[in-house]
Amino acid sequence: MAKKFVIALLIACCLPLAACSGGETRPNEKKLVVNDSAGNALAVFVTGKESVGKYSSYVGRAVSESAEIIVSAGLCKKEDAAAELLSGGYVIETALVPQVAEAITQAASQLEPGAAFGAAATDLQGRLIAACDSGGDTAFMRTAPYSSFKPLSVYAQAIERGVAVWSTSYPDSPVKQITRDNGRVTDWPANADGKYSRENVALPKALMRSLNTVAVRCMRDVGVLNSLDFIRDSFGRDLASERARAETYGEEEVLGNCALGYLYEGVSPAEMAGYYQIFANGGTYYAPKAVMRVTKNGEEIYKYSPRGKRVIKESTAFIMNRLLREPVMPGGTGSAARLDEIEVCGKTGSGDDGYWFVGCTPDHTCAVWHDTVPGRSLSPAIFASAVSAFPVSGFGYPECADVKPMLYCTDTGLLSYGRCPHTDVGYFENSHLPEYCDKH
Ligand SMILES: [Zn+2]
Structure with missing residues (x-):
């Protein structure tokens, strides 16, 4: 669904709740209501008004999904979806959990004013329980995921394919020399701290310290096109630019893109939160969805039912879950995400376009991105502060007998x-x- 349609709809029609308190809209005004998971209104759309309410990017996502739903249900053509939704009587019930959205918003307040920020959280069956940002729809905007992509593009596949096991090690030394644009020849890839231990490092420590050298060598063993196929077949995301270059110039051409997450088109916090479900729920992917139910004049048109797809074996998911505890250990790049009372696993990502932490708890995933304004990564700390205020079921991660x-x-x-x-x-x-x- 065209994003501009949603934005136009939002700008044209969204009233802040205060403006229609008491529900005193005139009966002839056409109305669309978007509710949170508790049944409280997040937004009310009334034609001819101009204002944007709270969690506007989440509301935009919910409206966009609903437009696709009513088109799929045969209620209207794609080009008429906006008019149909505003024709009166529609209520969109979403998965937004106010406690979660408030927790993320509160946690992000440790960023300086003006820093761009985007975060999203799911349960472990695809319900998008929050998406919050500093504006500009950044919870749904794609940017390079950097090292937070390594577990998906490299390590999960290495384990799944039997290319590597927990104790497999690779040399922490330059993989090759490359010639920069300025003609200088340099070692590649550089690690985050600019140093090489020149020792063999096994997967747990490589993840803990986010070593680029090990990720690149392991990626070579997995195969770039194999990795791209996995991402496409698992998550429905074809990294077309990387694929085209790999097919035209060879896999080495995009080795760094895939191994180190320097993706041309990037991924959004909402997408990353969706992908990481597989490390917390035993290996099943559910596409994140904001809309749980759509009714028109009280009649149900759509109800969400989780339809997951197994993308890695339970054993791989379990091993990855344990491996992803390493980055949050003391001395790990994501140690600030560690919590005493909740078993956190996850991975950092850092680069010129911002800082990531994507992590899981036994109940949820949460992806946090912010730009480089603070000059250092606060994403693990924001994650920890946010998820510590999420509702908890008391269940642990799934065990695996294999x-x-x-x-x-x-x-x-x-x-x-x-x-x-x-x-x-x-x-x-x-x-x-x-x-x-x-x-x-
Ligand atoms: Zn021995």
């Missing part, structure tokens, strides 16, 4: 009988266990 914690040798990455000098505990799929270490 995965068990096992002792492994950190020198070889192989399972350990306990004689190895350096060991740690990792999560391995029962049917895909490494050999036992015979070096110690």
Whole structure:
């Protein structure tokens, strides 16, 4: 649905609730009501008025979805959807949970005034329970996700395809030399801190420190086109620019785009919140939806029913869930997202166009993006502050009988009988266990 239609509808017709308190609109004024999940009005549209209400980008999304719904239901043609929605009697019930939207808004207040900000949260069955931003629709605006994309484009697929296991390590050293536009030859990729340990680093530490070197090497093993196929087939998102370049010039051409999240067209906070559901619910993707029910004159036209698609195995989802706890550990790039009372997992992303934290709790996902005005990332802290005020069900992440914690040798990455000098505990799929270490 054309975005400009929604914006035009909003600007033309949205009344702040205060302006129609008591519901005293004249009977001949055509009205469209958008409610939150508790049945309270988020917006009331009355023709001829000009104003925009609270959570306007969320309301815009709900109206846009509703337009698609009534067209699909055969009630009108696409070009008549706006007029039909304003023809009177329509009520759109949304998934917006006021407690969640307020929590995100409150958490974002730690940003300086003027910083651009966008965040979105879902439950684990596709309900878009909040989308908040500093204006400009940034909760739905696409920008490069940077390292917050690594779990999707690299690591989940490496685990799923058996390319890597928990203890697989890669050298933290330059992958190649590249010639910059100014003619200088430099090591590539640079890590965030500009340094290389030149040691082999296994997946947990690579995620904790967001090492670009390891992500790029693992991406090569997965395959760029395989990765692009996964994103398309799982989430319905074809990264067409990356695909075209990979097909024309070879996969190396877009290795960094895919491994490090420097995507030409980017992703939105709402999309990222949707994608990360798979790491919290056992591997099923639900497209995020704002609209839960549409009625016209009290008659139900549409009701949301979650239709998920399994995109990774339960075992992969479980291992990724455990791996994504590493970035929020002390010393991790997202340690400020850690909470004592809630099991948080997630990943940071940082670059010229802003700072991300995309994370999960056992009940929700939440993606937070802000621009570089603060000069440092506050996204993990905003995430933590927000989700700590979300409603909690008390359930944990789904367990997986196909995965068990096992002792492994950190020198070889192989399972350990306990004689190895350096060991740690990792999560391995029962049917895909490494050999036992015979070096110690
Ligand atoms: Zn060993």
